[in-house]
Amino acid sequence: MKSLVVYYSRTGITRTVSQYVAEALCADVEELIDTKNRKGPLGFVLAGKDAALKKLVPIEPPKTNPAEYDLVILASPVWANTMSSAIRAYLTKHGKEIRAAALLSTTHTSGIAESQRDMRALLGCEVIAAAGFRQKSVKRGEHIAALDAFIGNCKASSPAEQA
Ligand SMILES: Cc1cc2nc3c(=O)[nH]c(=O)nc-3n(C[C@H](O)[C@H](O)[C@H](O)COP(=O)(O)O)c2cc1C
Structure with a gap:
C-alpha cells in the first residue's frame, strides 16, 4: 500500500500524530506550509478568523502528487470548529484527486x-x-491505543490490500 500523510500543524500536536502514522505505514509525508504568519496571539486570532470564514489561504506548493497514492491520510488541527486553513486550501485544490482517504484531527x-x-x-x-484526539491526550501519550487502531483500520481497509 503506497500511502501519503498530508498534515498541517501550527504548534506540533498534529505533527506528532502524523509522524507516528507515517512511520507505522511507511508513508511519504507532506507537511503543508501556510504562507500567512500564524505565530503569537495575533496569529491565533487571524487564524481563527480565516478558518471561520473558510478562507482559501496561499500554501507552499506540495512536493507530492496525491493521485499517485493508494491512500492519503489528511491530518489537521480543529480551527473554529472546522479544518485549518492550509488543509482547506489543499483539499479544495487536490481533494478530488485522492483515491482513498483517512482523516485525523486534533x-x-x-x-x-x-x-x-x-x-x-x-x-x-x-x-x-x-480518528480525532485532544491535545492533552497526545501530550500525555494517551492516544496511542486509539491511533494504533486507526492505523490498523487503514491497513485493513486499504483498496490496495484488498486487491
Ligand atoms: C486558530 C485556532 C482555532 C482553534 N479552534 C478550536 C476549536 O474550535 N475547538 C477546539 O476544541 N480547539 C480549537 N483550537 C485548538 C487546536 O485544535 C488544538 O490545540 C490542536 O491540537 C493544535 O494542533 P497543532 O499543534 O497541530 O497546531 C484552535 C486552535 C487555533 C490555533
Missing part, C-alpha cells in the same frame, strides 16, 4: 465531527478510517 476540546464533515465534503472518494 483539538483542544471539540469540533472533530464538524471538522471531518467539512473535510469529507471536499473529497470525491471513500473515507476508510477517521
